[in-house]
Amino acid sequence: MLAEPETGVSPAIVDAADGGSGRSGKSNVALALDVFLENRLATVGLFVAGFYVLFCFVGPLIYHTNQVQTNIPLANRPPSLRDPLGTDNTGYDILGRLMGGGQATIVVGFGVAVLATGFGLVWGAVAGFTGGVVDAVMMRVVDTLLGIPSLFLLLFLATLITPSIPLLIGVISLVSWLVPARLVRAETLSLKSRDFVAAAQSQGASPIRVIMTHIVPNTFGTVVVNCTFQVADAILAVAALS
DSSP: OOOOOTTSOOHHHHHHHTTTTTOTTSOHHHHHHHHHHHOHHHHHHHHHHHHHHHHHHTHHHHSOOOOSSOOGGGTTOOOOSSSTTOBOTTSOBHHHHHHHHHHHHHHHHHHHHHHHHHHHHHHHHHHHHHOHHHHHHHHHHHHHHHTSOHHHHHHHHHHHSOOOHHHHHHHHHHHHSHHHHHHHHHHHHHHTTSHHHHHHHHTTOOHHHHIIIIIGGGGHHHHHHHHHHHHHHHHHHHHHHO
16 A cells, blocks of 8 residues: 555545646646647637737748839739739839738737736726725726727827827827726726735735735736737727828
């Protein structure tokens, strides 16, 4: 017979607690990666997104085209070995145009997602945790901005300022942080009544420490999902402004 462990817990119980998968010795990052790879749709989505990133950023390093000067004699050429997707009515290589346009689109999409989600996360967490008059004022600001048609505001700003990638990121983020702010505030109202928050406050933790250490990390699930929608919405906004 096999000897029982000194802790008095049988190997079967230890293996059951570990899920029977032998993951107990892995780090949190490795465990998260294992769970992610088990989801086939998520894995396929990651490969598709990775392909587009490589196509837009690595492709131009391999497939060189002139996307600065027009070349009318080469306009409207059909697909060929030289131009796999042909040329447009000004002589630009269409495949090269797709790569260049994809770069700007991806940069704007991810830039807006990070900036808008980050600001909305802080705004919503502070409003929900503080409550009272501060919460009321902060959320009325959000409601007021939500009442303004975002496309109208973006078009108005685009007519006043010369468009550029940093400017597009800033302008689109100006109207994109409102939804994550409301989502995070709702999550914060639920989290601030939990026992672990009360325990942290009873030990003298400051409101900023409670928000950054206990509230914000527990809203990441909602924030990450919303961040993916922010990328798509930003790309659609860029397409509308173009």
